[in-house]
Amino acid sequence: MNLSAKLEAILFWKAEPVTFKKLSELLKVDLPTVKSAIDELEKNLQGRGLTLVQTDREVMLGTAKEFSPLIEQLTKEELTRDLGKAGLETLSIVLYQGPISRADIDYIRGVNSQFILRNLLIRGLVERIDNPKDTRSFLYKTTLDLLAHLGISKVEDLPEYEKVRADIDAFKGQSTENAQSTELTASATIEA
Numbered sequence: 001m002n003l004s005a006k007l008e009a010i011l012f013w014k015a016e017p018v019t020f021k022k023l024s025e026l027l028k029v030d031l032p033t034v035k036s037a038i039d040e041l042e043k044n045l046q047g048r049g050l051t052l053v054q055t056d057r058e059v060m061l062g063t064a065k066e067f068s069p070l071i072e073q074l075t076k077e078e079l080t081r082d083l084g085k086a087g088l089e090t091l092s093i094v095l096y097q098g099p100i101s102r103a104d105i106d107y108i109r110g111v112n113s114q115f116i117l118r119n120l121l122i123r124g125l126v127e128r129i130d131n132p133k134d135t136r137s138f139l140y141k142t143t144l145d146l147l148a149h150l151g152i153s154k155v156e157d158l159p160e161y162e163k164v165r166a167d168i169d170a171f172k173g174q175s176t177e178n179a180q181s182t183e184l185t186a187s188a189t190i191e192a
Contacts, residue, residue, distance in 0.1 A: 003027060004041040007034070008061070015114060017058040022136065075122060083119075090116045094126050095146075095155055096164045099139035101131060108168065 010026060011018060023034045038059055042052045045064075053062040063071050083091065090113050093105050105113045117140060120126040125146045128138045142155060152158065 002040075003029065003033065003037040004044060007037045007041050008044075011052075011059065011061045014060075015118070016138075017053075017055075017060040019058045021057075023059070083123075086111075086113075086116050087119060091120060091125060091146075093168070094120070094140050095142055095158060096161065097168055098126075098141040098155070099129060100141075101134075101137055101139055103137070104172075105140070108172065 006027060007023065010023065020031055020034050020038075024031050027034065027037075029037075038052065038054070045051055049064055049067055050061050051064045053060050086109075089109060090105060093108055094100060097104070097108070102113060102117060105117070117126065120140075121128060124143055126140045127143050128140055131137045131139045147153065147155070150158075155161065158164075
């Protein structure tokens with residue numbers, strides 16, 4: 001499999017900007033080789049529905065500009081639909097636990113939240129910020145527009161804020177204890 005195809009797969013899977021340096025690490029090649037593969041992928045995508053969007057240090061897959069009217073129509077349709085149970089669940093987690101990483105949201109929900117988060121981002125209900133503890137990931141937090149829509153001035157004004165936050169923290173702690181207990185049982189079984 002050629003390098004540009006691997007690059008395309010990574011960018012599709014990530015669904016967000018990826019630095020050239022990170023791609024170099026993932027593909028185990030030097031930066032000039034990554035940039036060459038990006039150029040090749042860009043040529044391969046010409047005349048198709050996708051294109052590469054890039055800056056001087058990162059790249060991501062995007063929609064080709066010819067399809068902007070179609071994507072705009074689909075976005076409007078998506079924004080008029082209800083959030084649904086998954087959207088409300090994810091939004092609640094961000095409200096009560098934010099700023100929070102997508103990995104933590106996925107862990108609490110037990111399923112991948114990538115598309116739900118994208119929907120919430122498009123609607124302006126959450127925003128993505130840099131993670132100060134890990135530059136390779138982002139954190140999600142509520143927007144001022146959402147707080148204004150809910151009629152509150154800060155997240156601490158949410159109903160039963162401290163209790164819900166404590167319940168989620170307890171769930172996360174209990175899950176960690178269960179995982180550690182399972183590891184101890186497994187290692188004891190192996191030693192026996």
